[in-house]
Amino acid sequence: MAASSNRPANHLYYGDNLDVLRREIADGSVDLVYLDPPFNSNANYNILFKSPTGAAADAQVEVFGDTWKWTDASEIAFDEVRYSGNLRAFELLRAMRTFLGDNDMMAYLSMMAIRMIEIHRKLKETGSVFLHCDPTASHYLKLLLDAVFGARRYRNEIIWCYTGPGSPGMRQFMRKHDVIFWFNKGDSWTFNGDAVRVAHSPKTRENYKPGLTGSGFVGADHVIHERGKIPEDYWTYAIAPRGREYLGYPTQKPVALLERIIAASSNEGDVVLDPFCGCGTAVHAAQKLGRQWIGIDVTHLAISLIEKRMQAAFPGVAFTVEGTPKDLESAMDLARRDKYQFQWWAVSMVDAMPYGGRKKGADGGVDGIIYFKPDGKRTERAIVSVKGGDNVGVGMIRDLHSAMEREKAPAGIFLCKATPTGAMEKEAAAVGRFAAAATGKTYPRLQIITLAELFRGKTPDLPLVDPTAAFRRAAREDTARQASLF
Missing domain, CATH: 3.40.1350.10 (Trna Endonuclease; Chain: A, domain 1)
Incomplete structure (x- = not known):
């Protein structure tokens, strides 16, 4: 992605991410990809807008649906994998189709497979991808990642845990976690362990000394580091539905979750890409941590929300918005x-x-x-x-x-x-x-x-318009200092 000296380094694209990846993003130009694609949940999602007039709610806008059907578009995606040059990915996808048939899940997997092939092409050799999904399709998506990146490029399966009230009549355990797969592209990858360390518990500090285990052997898994430990692969970040961070977007993720991923797996100035950017949490975290960023979404409403979010959180931030009508x-x-x-x-x-x-x-x-x-x-x-x-x-x-x-x-x-x-x-x-x-x-x-x-610039002739009244305004970030993440 070649940028002129006077062109901002950060970009929002409206459009199908497959088209944008192929047309706008140079091969081998991205350091880190985080994607939180629609799940195969058979659910429709609404954005809730607040009402400054005092009513309970003025609008619910159905912005997207996690409902997939095998259509001509699915067949096209399947064929694109066939002719992509990635034989392993196609053989796996063909086996899945034999097993699953032409159903909703197969439509979802075909859509994801061709995009993962394209994402692999855009990553630098030292780059990583973090794929955020739910348990309904995670087992299939892990196989696709094995096929596209290679099984030995698998680094972690991170479990993001959250809570909820549940139902008194449940006949199974509550499903309250998402899965985040981390794969790297080449033989080396970025991992800034010191950027994400968490403090040891008082009991651990009492039982172990820095650099030593209880038996005195240096180098065991539970060696005590004076700055704390590398976190486990289960995380419990939360976002309060009525909290300051929540913007009303139905699948919004906590900024702290993305900060940990970006801080650990990229460096300042690196390029972070989110091809399903939703309300923009990944690009928000990337901007906060001094990374360049690219966001793509297929709904204009999401792009509009991200514009407002970034301008509120980072006044004066420079970025382009591309793919939206200009004439x-x-x-x-x-x-x-x-x-x-x-x-x-x-x-x-x-x-x-x-x-x-x-x-x-x-x-x-x-x-x-x-x-x-x-x-x-x-x-x-x-x-x-x-x-x-x-x-x-x-x-x-x-x-x-x-x-x-x-x-x-x-x-x-x-x-x-x-x-x-x-x-x-x-x-x-x-x-x-x-x-x-x-x-x-x-x-x-x-x-x-x-x-x-x-x-030509004409606007409605109205007194004292408040363009942010209906949108939950993102809190302004303090970019003068690097806040403690965890």
Whole structure:
């Protein structure tokens, strides 16, 4: 990955990670890969957005699903492994298909296999990969890693443990752990043991002296190091659902978990890649520890959340955002490919919170919400409707007005590709204006903004907009000092 001298070292990519890896990331350029891909859990995941208006919750957006089906895409992934040049990986995948059949698990494994082959290609010879998964597929994924990296490149199976309330009627033990496999690519690898040591217990310090075992033999497994021990392969980091760190993302991992991985297996200035970056915990930890980073995600909502997270935690941080629309043509290409991704991108352009999800009719005609304070104190809502098609008409303006009345919203924003008709503009003007005591001005209640105007910098005309109101704001990191990790 060649970067010019004036181009930031850190990058967020919107898009399919397989495409981005092949197109944007140079072979042998990455020091550490951490990936936390969707699991094969048959679950759908929603982002929960807080409501600054006092309601319990203003929105749940279904951002992704861990549901896999054998489709043409699965067959393509299987064939790509066949022609990848990695015979061991293909022979294993073919044996798995014979055993499993063309089912959900096989679709998941085919998707993962071709991506692991590509990740192996991007790693430096001294690089490592940490694959985060759950017990439903970990045994299959370990075999895939053996095939791609070689069984002798296996370093650790790390168990991340967490707790939960469980259920009184359970008929088995609670499943409360994830699996993290660590493989290295070449004959040597980075391991900074001193960066992750933990203090010995008082009892251990009482029984053993530094550098000696109880029997006096130096070099045994339990030699006491004066700075503490290398941690075991089971970790118990937690993230509180209502804690300061939690941002509302359903599969968010603790920063401390990623700090330990990155501190141990990379050096300052190294390149850390997360091809399934979700809400950005890995890139957050990488930035905190002075590494360069690359994040990839296939949902625009995740990219938007990471942008806000990094800017809040590291004011002034420099990074590029690539793959998102930069002009009208690319915006319409996104609309044709995925209307929900297009809607999430469009509402982010006006600092709105996304609303609704992929379930038809779930949004009630509302695609986003902007929070603002017309009197400087009380938070009100402007609801956003997005239309990416060529055919717009006055009926759409009436529908938005009806939604404003239903939601008791003083303002509405109609975002569209097509140029509005005179009848649409007249209907919007008839909705009237509202006064804002905080500014002493009046504002149109229903505003029409075209995508072309958005690219020219036009924004909704609203008083005291709070673009972070609906998002849990990441705490600012103290980068002036290297905090103690553990």
